[in-house]
Amino acid sequence: METQVQLSCRQPHVLVIPFPALGHVAPLMKLATKIAEHGIDVTFVNTEFIHAKIIASMQGKAENSSSQIMLVSIPDGLDLQADEREDPHKLMTEDPQADTECTACVIADISVGWALEVAEAIGIARAAFVPFGPGSLALSLHIPKLLDAAIIDPNGFAVLNYGLISLSNEIPALNRNEYTWSFPTEPNIQKIFFGSTCATVQAFKISKWVLNNSVYELDSPACDLIPSVLPFDSTCLSWRDKQAIGSVTYVAFGRFSILGQEQLEQLALGKIVEWAPQENDLGHPSIAWFLSHCGWNSTMEGLSMGVPFLCWPSFADQHHNRNYICDVWKIGVQLLPDENGIITRQEIQINVKALLKNDGIKGNSLKLKEIARKILVEGGSSFRKFDSFISQIKVLRC
Incomplete structure (x- = not known):
């Protein structure tokens, strides 16, 4: 048994811990897949609810790099008397699904800084994943x-x-x-x-690497300014494919936005689904504009697909992202509420017409799409930085 453990430890192994919300899980799963493509074993930890959704979405898909990713789950909640509520160290070190003795690196969402603190306490290298800009x-x-x-x-x-x-x-x-x-x-x-x-400040300080989906x-x-630290409703697809080129406004508000009945009635008629493959949709020829809450995932996906934005921010970093989209990059316009706080269909219509006449915004969108493409190919800035991160992971030993 000891010989088997020693052999298994020769292969670098990474433990990935996301914040338990699908908007945070999705980009980390993409990162985990890219890491696995380099021959590194990955264990991805989710709460039971999200774990079940991921397993269901993977049914019937061919095996690829995901075969090197072990998906494990932890309870959605803990008993009031559970020791782990006071000592999250036990959650990582006593979970039989997670072999921390052979973990060379922990990658955790910066919003779950406790995971990085536990990794520091037991001497494991740490990378903080930043899901915002x-x-x-x-x-x-x-x-x-x-x-x-x-x-x-x-x-x-x-x-x-x-x-x-x-x-x-x-x-x-x-x-x-x-x-x-x-x-x-x-x-x-x-x-x-x-x-x-x-709390993200402390999580940042104790991390060896900080990983962020952005375009330098x-x-x-x-x-x-940042210090250096070394299965879904498929009917939406068939509906989308029937639409004329450049005729659809793609609307997405993220997981936490709430629209009242009056506000919802202001939106145009269309196909309403619980979830859609956003990145795939934004690259479809039928999509002309992206009416977005300006979450960071949506911002990066819309930018990389060259789609102009109709900005409808709500909270958190969304206002900041809106400022970049409209004022710095100039690839979108801001939707403004009326005196009752409602964004009317007339406001949407006016701004859609404005986008139709504004060749500059569409031109800027296509320029940024090309910049985003270049950073990912061999020799690009993101390619080089990710390659450096992988090289450092491969020399780690547990």
């Missing part, structure tokens, strides 16, 4: 300075006479309701969200 990360990392300068209070609220935060002349400024932790109408929720955002060439000012 570099501008939002830079803002989070500057929270201590904002507190020291009394620009924000201990709960993340803007102090009197302050409101607009600008980290650099080249980065869009944010007003007091657009901070990534802002919930203007829910102060108690904002306190919780601000505390969680502050498009956001170098924000990147340079």
Whole structure:
């Protein structure tokens, strides 16, 4: 038995822990697949609910690099008396599905910093995965300075006479309701969200690597502010394929947005589904525009497909991403609510017509699509950085 353990430890093994929300799980699963393609074994940990969804979505698919990915689950919740509630160290070290003795590296969503802290405590190399944009990360990392300068209070609220935060002349400024932790109408929720955002600073500090889905060439000012650290409803597809080229506005609001009945009625008639393969859809010839909540995954996917945006941000980093889309990259327009807080069908219609007449936005979208393509091919900036990360993982030993 000892000989078998020693042999298994010669192969680098990575443990991946996402934040338990599908918008966070999806990009980490893509990353895990790319890592597995380099011959590295990966264990991917999900809560039982999300684990079941992933297993169901994989039914009938041919085996490829995913055969090197072991999918394991942990309970969706713990008993009130469970020791793991006070000591998450036990959740990782006592789970029979996770062989931490042979784990060379833990990659965890920066929102679950406790996993990185446990990895540090038991001497495992750590990589923090950042599911939002570099501008939002830079803002989070500057929270201590904002507190020291009394620009924000201990709960993340803007102090009197302050409101607009600008980290650099080249980065869009944010007003007091657009901070990534802002919930203007829910102060108690904002306190919780601000505390969680502050925790990312510690998670960043204890990580050897920070991984982020971004394009350095498009956001170098924000990147340079970050310290260096070394089965779905398929009917939507057949419906989409029947539409004329450039005739469809793709609408997606993410997992956490809530629309009231009055607001929902303002949207155009179309095909409504619980989930759709967004990246695949955005590359389809029928898609003309992307009406988006401006979450970071959606921002990167729309940008990489060259689709202009109709921006409808709601909370967290979405306002910051909207500023980049509309003001910096100039690949979209902002939808504005009326006096009742409703984005009307007339507002959508006006901006769709504006996009039709604006060749500059479409041209910028295609230029950024080409930049995003080039960074991923051999010799591109993202290709080189990911290749360097893989090389460092391969020399790790448990």
